[in-house]
Amino acid sequence: MRSRKIPHAPPPAVWEPAVTPWPPPQRPMRTLADINAKIRAQTVVVETAEAFKQRAAEVGIAQAYQAVDVVTTGTFEPMESSGAILNLGHTDPPIKIRECYLNGVLAYSGFGAVDLYLGASQPVEIGSSTDAELNREYGGGHVIAALIAGETVHLKAVGHVTDCYPRASFETTITRDTINQFYLFNPRNLYQNFIVGVNGGDRPLATYLGPLQPNLGNAVYAHPGALSPLMNDPDLAVIGIGSRIFLGGGVGYVAWEGTQHFPRQKRLPNDTPIGPAATVALIGDAKTMQAQWVRGCYFRGYGPSLMMGVGVAIPLLNEAIAAHCAVRDDEIVAPVMDFAIPRRVRPTFGLVSYAQLKSGSIVLNGRKVRTAPLASVYLARQVAAELKGWIEAGSFELTEPVMALPRDRAFVPQDLGGMGGV
Amino acid sequence: MKKRVTLTFPKRSIHQPITYRLAKDFNVAANIIRAQVAPNQVGKLVVELSGDIDQLDAAIEWLQEQEIGVSQASREILIDEAVCVHCGLCTGVCPSGALTLAPDTFKLFFARSRCIVCEQCIPTCPLQAISTNL
Numbered sequence: 001m002r003s004r005k006i007p008h009a010p011p012p013a014v015w016e017p018a019v020t021p022w023p024p025p026q027r028p029m030r031t032l033a034d035i036n037a038k039i040r041a042q043t044v045v046v047e048t049a050e051a052f053k054q055r056a057a058e059v060g061i062a063q064a065y066q067a068v069d070v071v072t073t074g075t076f077e078p079m080e081s082s083g084a085i086l087n088l089g090h091t092d093p094p095i096k097i098r099e100c101y102l103n104g105v106l107a108y109s110g111f112g113a114v115d116l117y118l119g120a121s122q123p124v125e126i127g128s129s130t131d132a133e134l135n136r137e138y139g140g141g142h143v144i145a146a147l148i149a150g151e152t153v154h155l156k157a158v159g160h161v162t163d164c165y166p167r168a169s170f171e172t173t174i175t176r177d178t179i180n181q182f183y184l185f186n187p188r189n190l191y192q193n194f195i196v197g198v199n200g201g202d203r204p205l206a207t208y209l210g211p212l213q214p215n216l217g218n219a220v221y222a223h224p225g226a227l228s229p230l231m232n233d234p235d236l237a238v239i240g241i242g243s244r245i246f247l248g249g250g251v252g253y254v255a256w257e258g259t260q261h262f263p264r265q266k267r268l269p270n271d272t273p274i275g276p277a278a279t280v281a282l283i284g285d286a287k288t289m290q291a292q293w294v295r296g297c298y299f300r301g302y303g304p305s306l307m308m309g310v311g312v313a314i315p316l317l318n319e320a321i322a323a324h325c326a327v328r329d330d331e332i333v334a335p336v337m338d339f340a341i342p343r344r345v346r347p348t349f350g351l352v353s354y355a356q357l358k359s360g361s362i363v364l365n366g367r368k369v370r371t372a373p374l375a376s377v378y379l380a381r382q383v384a385a386e387l388k389g390w391i392e393a394g395s396f397e398l399t400e401p402v403m404a405l406p407r408d409r410a411f412v413p414q415d416l417g418g419m420g421g422v
Numbered sequence: 423m424k425k426r427v428t429l430t431f432p433k434r435s436i437h438q439p440i441t442y443r444l445a446k447d448f449n450v451a452a453n454i455i456r457a458q459v460a461p462n463q464v465g466k467l468v469v470e471l472s473g474d475i476d477q478l479d480a481a482i483e484w485l486q487e488q489e490i491g492v493s494q495a496s497r498e499i500l501i502d503e504a505v506c507v508h509c510g511l512c513t514g515v516c517p518s519g520a521l522t523l524a525p526d527t528f529k530l531f532f533a534r535s536r537c538i539v540c541e542q543c544i545p546t547c548p549l550q551a552i553s554t555n556l
Contacts, residue, residue: 379508
């Protein structure tokens with residue numbers, strides 16, 4: 001593993017493809033305008049990431065690049081740092097909402113009068129409820145998925161009475177068609193890579209990776225590997241702010257860098273990170289999303305979340321970008337972390353390749369340990385195939401980012417400060 | 423042929439070496455899938471009986487004569503295909519290898535005959551797609 005030179009200059013304001021040292025850069029032979037013209041003429045050649053990797057392995061990167069214009073990537077995984085913005089429209093008399101529950105799940109209302117932000121990992125309020133029918137394994141992700149599925153959602157709001165907003169409370173039912181705006185704004189999606197969770201302790205653990213059985217009973221990885229979007233553009237050369245994407249079956253955009261964006265993660269010579277690295281914030285109209293790609297979920301003993309399908313199309317502007325898209329599961333790795341140690345920095349069992357993880361078992365401490373994914377490779381492939389279909393049909397053109405994502409960001413921990421935090 | 427049955431033993435019957443009698447008298451092999459047997463308690467045994475069809479029927483008749491409850495409606499794991507997203511999390515906790523991901527398609531595959539109905543997959547499923555029929 002070689003060390004990477006980290007540029008300390010701020011990212012350029014005007015987007016340009018990152019200069020990638022490996023393999024040697026070549027003169028760009030395609031522009032995004034060329035590709036979009038081909039999309040409009042429906043003559044564009046699109047391949048899913050897996051098909052392209054196979055082609056590149058067979059005929060070489062140069063020839064694969066010549067043959068293919070666009071590579072589609074995809075993932076379907078839990079994305080708990082997701083949320084929905086809703087605007088209800090005004091009641092008569094009007095209300096300034098200060099507390100609001102959607103199907104019993106608290107939505108944040110500290111905005112203008114009837115604006116709400118519903119987080120995917122907010123659990124249902126149980127409180128003193130004795131309702132036997134109440135599904136306790138429920139949360140914001142389920143409410144978002146229900147609205148996208150066109151279902152009716154119960155709303156209960158408490159207002160702050162003012163001269164201009166005299167109403168004190170409001171109760172109703174809403175669907176996605178009876179509210180004004182309903183869009184997802186997800187602060188952290190598409191982790192460029194992730195960890196593998198194991199449990200080296202002697203009791204079962206309930207984690208955000210699902211149950212981890214004691215004594216290295218199982219290992220869980222939460223990333224589809226070489227098929228996933230940011231693994232195919234490790235330097236963020238073509239994915240930037242403003243990139244148009246497939247988000248939950250509708251059209252979305254990369255809005256910003258994601259929270260915990262950490263492009264400085266150590267990397268392999270093929271530029272892929274060896275652990276969690278870049279992230280993106282995504283935005284998209286939830287009214288156009290489809291229920292099959294947005295699913296509420298719940299991890300017993302941990303809490304609710306949202307599983308979502310996200311796809312990104314990578315324009316092959318030059319051979320270096322094509323070379324990055326050719327990376328395979330046996331060339332990318334993830335760190336195996338022991339969740340039995342409940343600390344920020346957990347002990348690691350070293351790195352394993354995604355090819356090993358997908359084979360169904362890995363070897364830790366000389367022992368075979370079963371692996372199970374948490375990302376659906378089956379549905380991630382369908383996302384990439386669906387996006388390929390959109391592009392081939394001429395209905396999805398690619399966008400040039402308006403600004404590059406930062407490639408140099410420190411990852412700051414929250415340590416006990418001078419106030420003597422407890 | 424094979425038959426999966428749930429046997430319920432009244433307290434007074436648990437002294438009987440049931441699987442021995444099944445093998446010796448009826449030439450029926452009893453593969454114990456799950457068992458809950460303790461002194462002075464009603465015992466439960468989920469077994470897969472295999473043997474000749476006539477002898478199997480005779481064995482079940484004999485079990486009933488011993489006042490052992492025989493239920494052929496055994497508990498089964500059900501997977502709601504409309505809800506499952508094939509994430510595969512359940513495959514990591516399944517001890518018998520009944521739940522696996524197909525190596526090529528990564529689609530969830532449930533081999534019912536290998537399932538021992540331990541039910542560990544039920545709370546594991548983040549989509550609540552797995553249940554039992556009882």
